[in-house]
Amino acid sequence: MSEQNVSRIIQTLSSDQMKGRHAFGSGIDNAADFISAEFDQIGLSTLPDHDSYRQEFNIYALKPKQALVSVNNKELGDQHYFGLTNAEMVNWTPENSDVHYISEQDNYRDKFGEYSSDDQSSVIIVDKEHEKWFHRYRTYFTRSNRTFELDSKPNDVFILFDGKIDSYDITLENNIKSQTLSNVVGKIEGKRENEIVLFTAHYDHIGVVSAVDEDSIANGANDNASGVSAVIELARYFQKMPKPERTLYFVGFTAEEVGGYGSKFFSRQLNPDKITAMFNIEMIGKPAVEGPNSAWITGFDKSTFGEILQNSVSDSNFVFYPDPYPNQNLFYRSDNATLAKLGVPAHTISTTPIDVDQDYHNVTDEFSTLNILHTTNTIKAIAKAAKVIISAEQTPTRITNEEENLTSNN
Numbered sequence: 001m002s003e004q005n006v007s008r009i010i011q012t013l014s015s016d017q018m019k020g021r022h023a024f025g026s027g028i029d030n031a032a033d034f035i036s037a038e039f040d041q042i043g044l045s046t047l048p049d050h051d052s053y054r055q056e057f058n059i060y061a062l063k064p065k066q067a068l069v070s071v072n073n074k075e076l077g078d079q080h081y082f083g084l085t086n087a088e089m090v091n092w093t094p095e096n097s098d099v100h101y102i103s104e105q106d107n108y109r110d111k112f113g114e115y116s117s118d119d120q121s122s123v124i125i126v127d128k129e130h131e132k133w134f135h136r137y138r139t140y141f142t143r144s145n146r147t148f149e150l151d152s153k154p155n156d157v158f159i160l161f162d163g164k165i166d167s168y169d170i171t172l173e174n175n176i177k178s179q180t181l182s183n184v185v186g187k188i189e190g191k192r193e194n195e196i197v198l199f200t201a202h203y204d205h206i207g208v209v210s211a212v213d214e215d216s217i218a219n220g221a222n223d224n225a226s227g228v229s230a231v232i233e234l235a236r237y238f239q240k241m242p243k244p245e246r247t248l249y250f251v252g253f254t255a256e257e258v259g260g261y262g263s264k265f266f267s268r269q270l271n272p273d274k275i276t277a278m279f280n281i282e283m284i285g286k287p288a289v290e291g292p293n294s295a296w297i298t299g300f301d302k303s304t305f306g307e308i309l310q311n312s313v314s315d316s317n318f319v320f321y322p323d324p325y326p327n328q329n330l331f332y333r334s335d336n337a338t339l340a341k342l343g344v345p346a347h348t349i350s351t352t353p354i355d356v357d358q359d360y361h362n363v364t365d366e367f368s369t370l371n372i373l374h375t376t377n378t379i380k381a382i383a384k385a386a387k388v389i390i391s392a393e394q395t396p397t398r399i400t401n402e403e404e405n406l407t408s409n410n
């Protein structure tokens with residue numbers, strides 16, 4: 001772990017050539033290639049059945065297109081309906097669908113939940129008494145959205161209408177655009193292949209934004225080239241060590257900034273019960289309010305992960321402490337949340353004073369604003385703290401009861 005390497009990695013990933021690394025932008029492939037080349041030079045293994053470090057997947061962007069909604073032989077305007085569908089085109093007729101009513105005295109949200117989660121394709125008639133809720137939901141569900149699979153759920157259409165319906169003929173269409181994204185994943189085989197420790201950081205950022213002083217590229221040096229530099233340097237460090245007890249994965253996630261699709265896809269590819277711990281690293285380019293040689297951990301009290309890290313560095317001058325911004329809900333705002341929901345002790349380690357930082361999601365998030373000595377010291381502390389988990393001397397407790405706090409949005 002050297003300041004030179006940390007600087008080189010952050011400088012490269014935050015250069016204008018990467019165009020702000022937007023997940024759907026033109027610079028993201030350069031970033032994935034760069035991380036892959038580092039993994040290759042370090043000598044990491046690829047995932048089984050992969051001949052490169054890229055873990056590719058498709059994602060589909062859907063946007064409601066045309067619609068023809070006719071009820072009791074009368075055509076309805078678009079303010080009066082919305083669909084829940086990820087098909088290219090759906091047609092509802094009395095022959096292929098059921099009709100349900102959300103009547104005046106029903107609880108709109110309860111009934112909405114009930115009818116949209118069953119596995120039947122339905123037409124749901126909503127009483128005008130619920131007009132306000134209906135429009136709120138309509139605004140939400142007619143936005144463009146993304147999905148890993150098309151045609152993966154039953155199709156429902158909600159219609160604002162007073163009275164009984166005798167006949168209907170409804171057709172909705174979506175515009176569909178397919179895009180390929182990739183996480184970058186390298187591996188160090190341990191003695192126990194079914195106990196995996198993850199070191200992760202998202203490598204995407206927000207891309208090109210409106211210009212400030214003629215600069216429109218949001219370079220994302222702190223967010224999150226700094227985290228990626230940690231993942232790469234930890235890989236370099238542990239690759240030189242004797243074969244670890246547990247298996248180590250080093251992951252650059254894509255698409256964190258646009259909905260966490262990289263971590264969501266990743267989490268579906270392996271059994272979460274085999275993941276012992278996840279070190280997600282976000283924004284370690286600037287010293288925390290408590291000063292350099294300190295880092296905070298989100299969701300500190302949700303498992304013993306934070307405590308283990310704290311104790312492992314207690315003989316050094318570095319301290320880990322609980323996230324000082326509980327009101328910002330940071331535990332739920334990064335890629336760790338996807339894995340935490342599945343029970344994995346998955347936490348984010350960060351050092352940025354986000355309450356006062358002016359550069360967050362701004363074109364000014366540049367290499368020149370970072371403190372590389374601090375970043376390097378933080379990576380060293382993470383390496384030191386991770387040793388007892390990698391060696392299987394310590395195992396953090398699982399995270400429980402997160403289901404209701406985390407809604408999956410695909």
Ligand SMILES: [Zn+2]
Nearest residue numbers: 202223224282
């Ligand atoms: Zn970030």
